[in-house]
Amino acid sequence: xxxxxxxxxxxxxxxxxxxxxxxxxxxxxxxxxxxxxxxxxxxxxxxxxxxxx
Amino acid sequence: xxxxxxxxxxxxxxxxxxxxxxxxxxxxxxxxxxxxxxxxxxxxxxxxxxxxxxxxxxxxxxxxxxxxxxxxxxxxxxxxxxxxxxxxxxxxxxxxxxxxxxxxxxxxxxxxxxxxxxxxxxxxxxxxxxxxxxxxxxxxxxxxxxxxxxxxxxxxxxxxxxxxxxxxxxxxxxxxxxxxxxxxxxxxxxxxxxxxxxxxxxxxxxxxxxxxxxxxxxxxxxxxxxxxxxxxxxxxxxxxxxxxxxxxxxxxxxxxxxxxxxxxxxxxxxxxxxxxxxxxxxxxxxxxxxxxxxxxxxxxxxxxxxxxxxxxxxxxxxxxxxxxxxxxxxxxxxxxxxxxxxxxxxxxxxxxxxxxxxxxxxxxxxxxxxxxxxxxxxxxxxxxxxxxxxxxxxxxxxxxxxxxxxxxxxxxxxxxxxxxxxxxxxxxxxxxxxxxxxxxxxxxxxxxxxxxxxxxxxxxxxxxxxxxxxxxxxxxxxxxxxxxxxxxxxxxxxxxxxxxxxxxxxxxxxxxxxxxxxxxxxxxxxxxxxxxxxxxxxxxxxxxxxxxxxxxxxxxxxxxxxxxx
Amino acid sequence: xxxxxxxxxxxxxxxxxxxxxxxxxxxxxxxxxxxxxxxxxxxxxxxxxxxxxxxxxxxxxxxxxxxxxxxxxxxxxxxxxxxxxxxxxxxxxxxxxxxxxxxxxxxxxxxxxxxxxxxxxxxxxxxxxxxxxxxxxxxxxxxxxxxxxxxxxxxxxxxxxxxxxxxxxxxxxxxxxxxxxxxxxxxxxxxx
Numbered sequence: 001x002x003x004x005x006x007x008x009x010x011x012x013x014x015x016x017x018x019x020x021x022x023x024x025x026x027x028x029x030x031x032x033x034x035x036x037x038x039x040x041x042x043x044x045x046x047x048x049x050x051x052x053x
Numbered sequence: 054x055x056x057x058x059x060x061x062x063x064x065x066x067x068x069x070x071x072x073x074x075x076x077x078x079x080x081x082x083x084x085x086x087x088x089x090x091x092x093x094x095x096x097x098x099x100x101x102x103x104x105x106x107x108x109x110x111x112x113x114x115x116x117x118x119x120x121x122x123x124x125x126x127x128x129x130x131x132x133x134x135x136x137x138x139x140x141x142x143x144x145x146x147x148x149x150x151x152x153x154x155x156x157x158x159x160x161x162x163x164x165x166x167x168x169x170x171x172x173x174x175x176x177x178x179x180x181x182x183x184x185x186x187x188x189x190x191x192x193x194x195x196x197x198x199x200x201x202x203x204x205x206x207x208x209x210x211x212x213x214x215x216x217x218x219x220x221x222x223x224x225x226x227x228x229x230x231x232x233x234x235x236x237x238x239x240x241x242x243x244x245x246x247x248x249x250x251x252x253x254x255x256x257x258x259x260x261x262x263x264x265x266x267x268x269x270x271x272x273x274x275x276x277x278x279x280x281x282x283x284x285x286x287x288x289x290x291x292x293x294x295x296x297x298x299x300x301x302x303x304x305x306x307x308x309x310x311x312x313x314x315x316x317x318x319x320x321x322x323x324x325x326x327x328x329x330x331x332x333x334x335x336x337x338x339x340x341x342x343x344x345x346x347x348x349x350x351x352x353x354x355x356x357x358x359x360x361x362x363x364x365x366x367x368x369x370x371x372x373x374x375x376x377x378x379x380x381x382x383x384x385x386x387x388x389x390x391x392x393x394x395x396x397x398x399x400x401x402x403x404x405x406x407x408x409x410x411x412x413x414x415x416x417x418x419x420x421x422x423x424x425x426x427x428x429x430x431x432x433x434x435x436x437x438x439x440x441x442x443x444x445x446x447x448x449x450x451x452x453x454x455x456x457x458x459x460x461x462x463x464x465x466x467x468x469x470x471x472x473x474x475x476x477x478x479x480x481x482x483x484x485x486x487x488x489x490x491x492x493x494x495x496x497x498x499x500x501x502x503x504x505x506x507x508x509x510x511x512x513x514x515x516x517x518x519x520x521x522x523x524x525x526x527x528x529x530x531x532x533x534x535x536x537x538x539x540x541x542x543x544x545x546x547x548x549x550x551x552x553x554x555x556x557x558x559x560x561x562x563x564x565x566x567x568x569x570x571x572x573x574x575x576x577x578x579x580x581x582x583x584x585x586x587x588x589x590x591x592x593x594x595x596x597x598x599x600x601x602x603x604x605x606x607x608x609x610x611x612x613x614x615x616x617x618x
Numbered sequence: 619x620x621x622x623x624x625x626x627x628x629x630x631x632x633x634x635x636x637x638x639x640x641x642x643x644x645x646x647x648x649x650x651x652x653x654x655x656x657x658x659x660x661x662x663x664x665x666x667x668x669x670x671x672x673x674x675x676x677x678x679x680x681x682x683x684x685x686x687x688x689x690x691x692x693x694x695x696x697x698x699x700x701x702x703x704x705x706x707x708x709x710x711x712x713x714x715x716x717x718x719x720x721x722x723x724x725x726x727x728x729x730x731x732x733x734x735x736x737x738x739x740x741x742x743x744x745x746x747x748x749x750x751x752x753x754x755x756x757x758x759x760x761x762x763x764x765x766x767x768x769x770x771x772x773x774x775x776x777x778x779x780x781x782x783x784x785x786x787x788x789x790x791x792x793x794x795x796x797x798x799x800x801x802x803x804x805x806x807x808x809x810x
């Protein structure tokens with residue numbers, strides 16, 4: 001529910017009069033979010049050094 | 054009356070601060086507790102510690118205030134990614150993963166972490182949190198407030214007018230024109246890490262001659278109205294934050310310095326880099342003086358408060374003070390992003406109708422020391438443990454004998470400077486001892502200066518009577534007759550970043566004891582931390598430091614720990 | 619090292635906390651030794667050493683609990699010992715006794731770490747059999763962790779590729795943004 005509130009706040013921010021031209025960016029964000037969920041984010045590049053010790 | 058928690062996180066220097074009934078109860082940088090330098094992650098440990106120190110549970114908080122506008126930040130990030138097409142290709146996936154994966158949801162995370170309803174979590178603007186952290190902590194009735202940093206949502210520099218409880222923004226400069234990012238780019242050029250190497254550049258600058266000012270001024274123009282603008286083709290922060298400068302900057306100033314390798318200021322190469330640092334410092338000061346003049350003009354005030362990462366440039370602060378524009382100047386000690394947590398809490402307290410806090414006199418706002426735990430660990434590690442009746446006397450004696458000792462007392466400091474609560478102390482006169490500390494204890498470059506702590510009544514420095522010296526946020530000239538006695542704490546340019554200690558300060562017993570023994574009440578004071586580590590917080594950290602570093606004793610309140618003989 | 623420090627901070631038993639602190643101090647010393655070695659080699663070839671690799675901090679003491687944390691460290695120390703022994707043999711064979719001596723010093727400490735963590739693990743677990751069971755559980759956990767890391771790395775590559783394709787669609791937006799949101803210099807009114 002809390003996350004829905006954030007999504008709502010984000011939409012309200014981007015749908016402000018001065019920011020209508022940013023609506024395509026909202027679409028980009030939405031697609032990026034889907035890709036993120038689908039592919040679980042960037043490579044986890046934490047080094048394996050610790051396994052040496 | 055309200056309990057308000059302020060939080061900064063996710064960019065660098067995460068922190069939490071608790072304000073109850075308008076008074077600052079606790080303020081803690083996450084790195085001190087996580088032991089990860091400049092830790093940017095959500096400051097869960099700092100939040101828990103603040104609540105414990107305030108004696109309240111999360112649900113009792115009236116508000117949790119985040120230090121910047123997450124949606125405006127996301128907007129700026131996206132606009133810049135698109136504006137920089139096609140050069141932002143590599144940055145694009147990482148930036149969006151960071152925003153969509155974590156940063157966008159920070160308000161929800163805070164609600165969960167603090168167990169408060171989402172309605173009670175809000176945010177303020179980044180530069181507002183900086184301005185509030187300085188103005189409300191200063192105790193001034195009215196002041197101009199100058200906030201200068203890398204970038205918040207999109208503002209990089211702002212002038213504010215503080216009057217009573219009101220804090221009004223007057224003018225702004227927007228990204229990508231940023232004094233903080235300008236300094237950061239040249240910090241990277243000089244081979245230092247960005248966001249932690251800037252003070253090393255400041256120290257290096259005094260060893261150089263500003264003979265590249267003309268070249269550096271081609272990177273940043275200062276206008277007659279006090280504003281500035283970067284020559285953007287020379288920078289890359291708006292395209293790729295991994296390398297903040299473009300190849301054209303190297304064509305202008307010469308090849309950048311390799312990140313590795315010790316410094317040798319006798320070599321031509323390193324002297325040249327020192328000259329670049331000196332030129333950078335000179336130009337930065339010029340820009341700041343222009344901003345300062347504009348702030349005076351726009352507000353008509355006689356007092357100035359400073360915040361934002363650039364306000365950590367103590368040398369520039371000293372220049373602004375020397376200029377005489379201001380009758381009072383205050384720099385909030387945690388002037389960087391960590392200070393935003395305090396500012397956010399103070400903004401929240403104001404919105405809840407609470408009175409302003411008492412002027413910041415004491416920054417011992419961290420977790421108290423558990424001496425018993427330290428002693429128990431020390432005994433297990435085979436260290437020598439001795440309780441003494443008069444630790445100041447014993448410490449003074451050791452310092453006079455040329456020893457290096459550490460002091461841990463009470464609650465640890467707020468901000469990046471050690472002010473006696475977690476300090477390494479030595480005699481201020483012995484240059485060889487200073488070099489030993491740099492080489493074998495702190496493992497840092499030889500040009501890094503050390504700072505003195507002294508009583509406020511000192512006559513060994515000029516210009517110490519201001520609101521900045523109690524927090525080491527400015528530099529003062531060392532009087533000629535005192536330079537020999539203060540050889541180890543006088544920088545090559547004849548200045549020192551002095552800490553003046555008030556009655557009741559953590560170093561007052563030691564300094565008063567030295568004075569009583571017929572010696573100057575001054576010590577070399579440096580932070581108690583290993584290379585690349587945050588300043589010590591707990592007794593475990595202090596004992597760990599003693600085990601790994603060749604110092605002559607660690608004072609945990611009235612207990613001395615020493616390595617086995 | 620940071621995980622050992624966390625263990626020292628969290629562990630209520632002073633004797634064990636002290637052991638973890640000493641272990642962290644040893645790892646810190648090892649890091650400095652290896653950094654000096656890297657700088658020496660770099661200087662030999664006129665190059666620059668890589669930035670020091672920062673050890674991962676995973677909050678393992680909190681995540682695994684003390685018993686499994688000890689098992690994890692014990693296994694890690696054993697692996698390190700074997701790796702360093704291989705390096706020592708390699709450098710001895712190459713006629714670099716000084717480098718081999720560095721690894722010999724490291725091996726001495728790693729063997730001690732392996733031994734004391736094994737002893738503490740048996741003490742906490744209550745018996746050698748229980749200790750072996752803890753070691754097996756941690757071995758499975760490490761295997762699962764390696765699998766997840768590999769999975770995340772592959773997923774990350776897929777994400778990067780997809781996002782690069784998405785990025786390429788932004789070209790027309792770039793023109794729009796440069797038109798409606800030009801870079802502005804100088805003083806601006808608040809909320810501009």
